[in-house]
Amino acid sequence: METNCLTCAHGQSEDLKKAAEILASGGLVAVPTETVYGLAADARQGEAVRRIYDAKGRPNFNPLIVHVSDLERAKEIGEFDEVSSLIAQNFWPGPLTIVVPLKREAGISDAVTAGLSTIALRAPDHALSQELLALSGLALAAPSANSSGKISPTSAEHVRGDLGEKVDFILDGGETRRGLESTIVKVERDDDRELPIIICLRPGPITVEELEQVSGLKVLSPQLGIDEVGKSEGDESHEGTSRPIAPGALLRHYAPSVPLRLEALEVRSGEGLLGFGPQDTSEMQDVPFFNLSEVGDLEEAAQRLFAGLHWMDKQGVTGIAVRPIPHIGVGVALNDRLKRAAHSA
Ligand code: TXA
Ligand code: MG
Numbered sequence: 001m002e003t004n005c006l007t008c009a010h011g012q013s014e015d016l017k018k019a020a021e022i023l024a025s026g027g028l029v030a031v032p033t034e035t036v037y038g039l040a041a042d043a044r045q046g047e048a049v050r051r052i053y054d055a056k057g058r059p060n061f062n063p064l065i066v067h068v069s070d071l072e073r074a075k076e077i078g079e080f081d082e083v084s085s086l087i088a089q090n091f092w093p094g095p096l097t098i099v100v101p102l103k104r105e106a107g108i109s110d111a112v113t114a115g116l117s118t119i120a121l122r123a124p125d126h127a128l129s130q131e132l133l134a135l136s137g138l139a140l141a142a143p144s145a146n147s148s149g150k151i152s153p154t155s156a157e158h159v160r161g162d163l164g165e166k167v168d169f170i171l172d173g174g175e176t177r178r179g180l181e182s183t184i185v186k187v188e189r190d191d192d193r194e195l196p197i198i199i200c201l202r203p204g205p206i207t208v209e210e211l212e213q214v215s216g217l218k219v220l221s222p223q224l225g226i227d228e229v230g231k232s233e234g235d236e237s238h239e240g241t242s243r244p245i246a247p248g249a250l251l252r253h254y255a256p257s258v259p260l261r262l263e264a265l266e267v268r269s270g271e272g273l274l275g276f277g278p279q280d281t282s283e284m285q286d287v288p289f290f291n292l293s294e295v296g297d298l299e300e301a302a303q304r305l306f307a308g309l310h311w312m313d314k315q316g317v318t319g320i321a322v323r324p325i326p327h328i329g330v331g332v333a334l335n336d337r338l339k340r341a342a343h344s345a
Contacts, residue, residue: 015171016128020136022168023048028055030145030159031132032173033124035095035181035205036152036306037159038067038142039167040132046109049141053111055166058148063114064141065097065182066121069133074098074121077106077139083187083196083215090214093125095178095205099186112141122182128173144181149255151313151341154179154306161310178205179303180333185211185219203333205302256313256320260342262335264321272317274308276301276325288315298331305334309341 019029023040026048031040039055041048043066053060068074071088078100080088088098102108102119113119124130133140144152145159145167153159156172183204189196198211200221208219260274267273272288273281277296281289290308292301312320322342325334 012128015169016131016135019132019169019171023132023136023138023140026051027168028052028166029132030153030156030163030167030170031129031140031142032126032156032171032176033067033129033142034126034177035124035179036154036176037145037156037170038065038124038129038140039145039159039163040067040140040142042136043112043139043141044107044109046111049109049111052141052143055163056143056146056148058143060111061114063116063120064112064143066108066112066119067124067129067133067140067142068121069093069130070123073139074123077103077108078119078121079103081187081189081196083198083217087185087187087198087211087215088123091206091210092123093130094123095125095180095182097122097182097184097202099184099201106139108139109141118186120184126173126177128171132171151256151309152181152306154303154310158306158310175303175307177303179305179307180204180330180337182206183211183333203336205330205333207329207332209329255341256309258313258317259319260338261319261321262338262342263324265324267321268319270318271321272312272315272319274312274320274322276323279323288312288317292325298326298329298334301325302330302334305337 022029023042026045028051029040031038039052041052071092080100084098084100097120099118099120102113102117146152146162150162154176156170159170181204183206184202186199186201187196188199195217198217198219200208200219208221211219267284267287275291276293279291290311292304292308322338325331327335
């Protein structure tokens with residue numbers, strides 16, 4: 001399923017130059033990362049950042065992740081406590097986003113943080129995004145490059161199909177390696193506890209076990225994000241006044257246009273099948289079938305999930321039956337995305 005990078009080495013440096021110029025002049029560029037494609041703008045240009053919200057149809061109270069090259073750059077924008085620094089050192093560049101207090105003097109547009117006093121930062125582990133960060137010298141606000149509530153893009157084609165003309169330029173890096181959005185964490189310290197705790201706001205490729213091992217601390221994973229205003233619910237088009245500071249608070253997400261049926265043991269009439277592990281398809285000749293991982297490998301399934309959902313969306317099925325996926329390792333993040341997709345239908 002690998003698609004080749006469409007740009008040759010020379011073309012790539014031209015593309016990078018063009019992308020950097022567009023960003024500097026306030027435009028939007030879709031950029032590959034190791035997780036999913038991001039829709040990037042200069043995080044210090046308010047007008048450019050607002051264009052991200054418009055292009056995605058994203059409510060303006062849902063803050064964006066800012067991408068930087070490394071921890072040193074991140075520290076210019078956010079206040080890193082000891083634990084946040086430690087986990088950044090261990091997992092960056094990589095699929096981990098860390099929420100820390102914002103340094104106002106960094107000049108990040110209010111539109112990025114949606115008025116919060118914190119900011120979500122990450123250093124992506126992808127040659128093209130790192131080269132673009134270096135060449136442009138910018139901090140890049142970049143949510144996933146999909147319309148709000150739709151499936152995240154893991155290829156340039158996905159971005160083109162969804163956002164089309166709303167993006168000024170797509171930097172094509174082929175298929176993304178990890179396939180699921182970054183794990184988001186926030187370190188919290190309160191007076192009752194001797195040790196800080198790590199709150200996992202969104203499960204992702206970096207697992208709770210890995211975080212606990214590196215930090216020696218407990219990681220808590222609330223089902224829904226706890227809001228500063230109160231517990232929030234609803235979807236990305238939710239127009240309430242609650243202000244989700246945790247991505248988990250947004251239930252409608254990653255949604256194909258037909259319902260998903262999870263933990264399915266049989267395939268019903270009209271359904272397509274999203275498989276996991278070896279499947280006997282001898283009695284399913286006409287059933288659209290996409291196997292997340294024939295050998296039952298969770299990393300591979302994570303890499304292929306959104307491509308599978310995008311593909312299934314084009315098959316004219318009335319529903320998608322999804323085989324059970326073990327709730328361990330990155331399986332936790334896989335099940336999280338599937339549950340959200342199922343919830344929205
Ligand atoms: O892998 C990823 O994280 C991708 C790539 C492009 O880096 N980006 C991504 O962005 O998934 P997005 O916007 O689709 O998800 C970012 C999530 C949102 O749900 C938002 O609520 C949350 O991060 N977020 C942003 N700033 C926050 C903050 N200060 N506190 C808590 N959550 C925050
Ligand atoms: Mg997203």
